[in-house]
Amino acid sequence: MRTVLIAALGLTCAMPALAADMPPKPVRLGLCAACHGETGMSQIPGAPNLAGQRLDYLRKALKDYRDGSRDVPLMRAAIGPVSDADLDQLARWYSAQTPQTQAPAQP
Template sequence: MRIFLIAALCLAVPPGFAQTSSPPSRLGLCAACHGETGQAHMPGVPNLAGQRLDYLRDALQQYRDGRRNVPVMRAAIGPLNDAELDALARWYSVQVAAPPQVRS
């Protein structure tokens, strides 16, 4: 009975409930390479959709603070404060990752 109730509650959650209703104000530079929904547009750029929130938050702080030495990332997010980094991490963490493409 308990499993049935949990399943029913999960199904009752409207689609997109977990997603933030609007993109963060600082998404522009990130979206240029990683895509607005976290699907990268450029070869070699990682997809961010569906990554763990704590991982994204920590990685963004490391890029901003120079602990991860990637100049393009440091330039893009250097001026962002913790709240802005948190909004970006939250946005990308709730996006749905696309299934991997099979290459022939």
């Protein structure tokens, strides 16, 4: 019992430190979350999971969608005229998320 109590106390003390590593939730997360989920786990078929993707990859991909280098009209419309700072916040947010296994689809 004593070991369990010590372990629980240790985890309780560590939680604020773990939360401090998480970037702040981006202001522009809403539209992205509609398809990719707030934590980067896809909400609709065909939308990729973004949780845990490399920061540099996400940052470049978002800029490429915005600038038209990646010609995906839905993504370009969703991103619109977003600043580099906003794109960076989104990339940081999704790269910091932990991927989770998804339950198989029900027939």
